[in-house]
Amino acid sequence: MILKDKLAILADAAKYDASCASSGGVKRNSLDGRGLGSNEGMGICHSYAPDGRCISLLKILLTNFCQYDCLYCVNRASSNVPRARFTIDEVVQLTLDFYRRNCIEGLFLSSGIIRSPDYTMEQVVEVARRLREEHDFRGYIHLKTIPDAAPELLQRAGRYADRLSINIELPTEQGLGALAPEKDGAAIRRSMARLRVHIDDAKGEARDAARIPIASVPGAKPARAKAQAFAAAGQSTQMIVGADGADDATILSTSAQLYGAYRLKRVYYSAFSPIPDAASALPLQAPPLVREHRLYQADWLMRFYGFEAGEIASERSGGMLRLEVDPKLAWALAHPEKFPVDVNRAPRELLLRVPGLGVKAVDRLLLARRVRRVRSEDLKRLHVPVAKVLPFVLLPDHRPAPQAAVTAAAARPAPALQGALF
Ligand code: SF4
Secondary structure, three states: OOHHHHHHHHHHHHHHOHHHOOOOOOOOOOOOOOOOOOOOOOOEEEEEOOOOOEEEEEEEEOEOOOOOOOOOOOOOOOOOOOOOEOOHHHHHHHHHHHHHOOOOOEEEEEOOOOOOHHHHHHHHHHHHHHHHHHOOOOOEEEEEOOOOOOHHHHHHHHHHOOEEEOOOEOOOHHHHHHHOOOOOHHHHHHHHHHHHHHHHHHHHHHHHHHHOOOEOOOOOOOEOOOOOOOOOOOEEEEEEEOOOOOOHHHHHHHHHHHHHHHOOOEEEEEEOOOOOOOOOOOOOOOOOHHHHHHHHHHHHHHHHOOOOHHHHOOHHHOOOOOOOOOHHHHHHHHOHHHOOEEOOOOOHHHHOOOOOOOHHHHHHHHHHHHHOOOOHHHHHHOOOOHHHHHHHEEEOOEOOOOOHHHHHHHOOOOHHHOOOOO
């Protein structure tokens, strides 16, 4: 099989990995001869580097052959899809070629499991090793690791990769047992814990090295001891949404637990997409994409806005996020007793709960109110979405009418059109 065909198969096979999430866009192409470009092809995706830059990654599988039979996966052993496998040299060369042509700034590499988890992981690590050690590749590398692989291999992977990820796959052990019986939830968590320890150790060593004074030998260039890096951009995971019966409350509580226990950088949510010849245990339809979007918003609330998982979705609220309004607005509407919030007196934690006020806006408001009383026109100057905020806040020149929040929420656009919500 020629390289171009392998690339088509193995880039397409990697599209289900949401770690470089950019789903939700409208599909466009110029196959009918009109227009220019396409956003449907797979292979290059966008991700965020540790310094916040948006970068393009070559996103591929080493192979889509797999000996496991996870029911939700198009690459499972029993799936009837075209198969391909890159050699290590091919992935290295593709990465370098795309990089030199300025098409990518890094590599995202995952793989189906062939022969054994250790064998597969060795191959994945070898790609990264050759790039770093033989070609002095300085671009970004994200490796998807195989949880059952030997700890030494995970450790080696972290020496070369900027980010490592291990998919938790499903929110519950029961879901994993039913849909991916060859996978072991405990092994996945053990591997996450190991990565956490290595990441912490490397950070500790880097801090110690920074404290050691610069060695200065007469006649030689002063040099500081350099600690060995380990997955400096941390670890992440992916959870499939809608393949099992887990509700949003369960999903968010699993995420909260993962963030707390392993300090993951990100949990990615990937709405289940129905696959050809699917098992009867799987739903026939994909969950609405807006559900995935609401989960990302809820995740954001947990990480940056001080919300607990149980406050956003709980058994009391039926366990599901509302689809028609964002989770922060849903929380505000369910807690009228907390509003209106006095912008000039409320603590930061309460201001962060006002729909329409983001973290930056709240910090600017806190600075502004040190020097004067904040009024409605100040909100405009701070580029705050005033119409969203006013129903929930009290200002010297503004007191919201009773029920203003409910009326404003009802007047919002339908979810598919709704833009930034924070
Ligand atoms: S191990 Fe990975 S590639 Fe293989 S079937 Fe399961 S999810 Fe798919």
